[in-house]
Amino acid sequence: MSSADQTPAGPTPPRSRRRLAIVVAVVVLALALIVAFVVVPAVSGSEDGDEPTATASETAPTDQGETAVPTDTAPPAAGPVTPESPPVGLDESPTVVDGVTVRVKSLDPVDGQAALPGEVSGPAVRAELEVYNSSDAAVDLSTVVVNLAHGAGRTPANTLSTGTSSLPASVPAGSTVTGTYVFAVPTDDQADLRLTFDYAVDVPVVVFEGSTS
16 A cells, blocks of 8 residues: 655665765865874884983073083192201201391200190190391291101101290391290100201201200
8 A cells, every 4th residue: 555655765865975975085084184193203203213312411501600610620739849958957057048047046855735725735845946137138937837857757746835936927137036836746756856947838948857965
């Protein structure tokens, strides 16, 4: 039995087929764009090799005006060593510089008295030095250093503040000045003493050798 509302099956209308084709084309184009922008660069990067990653030290900014310090800096060289004159006896008056001489006025054993931290009371030696300036001008003595060593091993003696009165900063023309120095020295080593008068770095050190006896 037939009805007017029933439509016989037939082929898809041309307009529907065109609409379906357009949708498929859009989907294919979208997929192609995704492949072009995502997959292709990733594959290309893996083929060409990864770029080296910058380290923190390469990318970290430095302060303006900061000077780079090399890590392989050589240690500072030692300062010049002042030469020494040949040793002389305690009764001699060697020349320090032109017009200036020095002599050991006295060298006696004493009982050293400790007063400052690090000092130790005990046997000591008191050395009195005399500097004479025969020139026509005052001579600077501010850089003079007086030391004493004792025994066969030339052990440096510690200076005691009690009883020590260093030479003045200068000696006037035609004048004599004195300085007294007290050194802690064991009794057994007081027979072998080495007293040095260091005037300046470019002047040989005056060396006296002798004993308190």
